[in-house]
Amino acid sequence: MTGAAPRIRSIRLRPLGQDIGLERLDELAASLARVFRVSCHVETAPMDVDFAFDVLRGQHHSTAILENLFNSAPPEEGGRVLGVTEKDLFVPVLTFVFGEAQLAGPCALLSLKRLREEFYGLPPNPGLLAERAVKEAVHELGHTLGLRHCRNWECVMASTHSVERLDTKSSGFCGLCRRAAGLP
Numbered sequence: 112m113t114g115a116a117p118r119i120r121s122i123r124l125r126p127l128g129q130d131i132g133l134e135r136l137d138e139l140a141a142s143l144a145r146v147f148r149v150s151c152h153v154e155t156a157p158m159d160v161d162f163a164f165d166v167l168r169g170q171h172h173s174t175a176i177l178e179n180l181f182n183s184a185p186p187e188e189g190g191r192v193l194g195v196t197e198k199d200l201f202v203p204v205l206t207f208v209f210g211e212a213q214l215a216g217p218c219a220l221l222s223l224k225r226l227r228e229e230f231y232g233l234p235p236n237p238g239l240l241a242e243r244a245v246k247e248a249v250h251e252l253g254h255t256l257g258l259r260h261c262r263n264w265e266c267v268m269a270s271t272h273s274v275e276r277l278d279t280k281s282s283g284f285c286g287l288c289r290r291a292a293g294l295p
């Protein structure tokens with residue numbers, strides 16, 4: 112234990128936008144509760160994210176949503192808020208992001224948009240979507256534990272900019288990340 116890592120005591124999932132299915136969030140919550148061994152609660156009231164829409168890019172600005180998430184509902188001690196959206200997210204220097212997190216902070220978010228097979232012109236695959244969502248959620252929550260990107264390509268903290276890479280890594284932390292984050 113380094114003592115530096117802020118432990119996760121609870122996770123709240125917050126739907127971002129009106130078009131997100133709550134049953135999908137329930138499924139994700141159950142997986143995250145298992146991974147982090149904490150209670151994971153799904154909020155039913157979606158947060159409006161229209162303010163973050165960039166007309167020129169046709170995408171939502173991830174960092175703006177993250178700030179709003181933090182300001183609208185500051186989590187309790189050790190709590191994390193994970194926003195989940197169907198909107199396509201970007202940060203100014205990148206074409207898109209799967210998600211974003213506050214490093215060693217309480218808030219993170221992820222988008223399901225590019226995790227869906229339909230985005231790539233393929234038939235829907237709910238099982239694969241669920242798997243990808245868990246990996247991306249665990250990755251972003253890992254950042255909230257102070258973890259940066261990992262060089263181990265099987266580790267969930269490996270940096271991924273494509274679904275192909277996402278599919279090759281696991282949903283678990285490698286030993287180094289696990290120790291660095293003080294996870295059991």
Ligand SMILES: [Zn+2]
Nearest residue numbers: 250254260270
């Ligand atoms: Zn990352």
Ligand SMILES: [Zn+2]
Nearest residue numbers: 261266285288
């Ligand atoms: Zn790692």
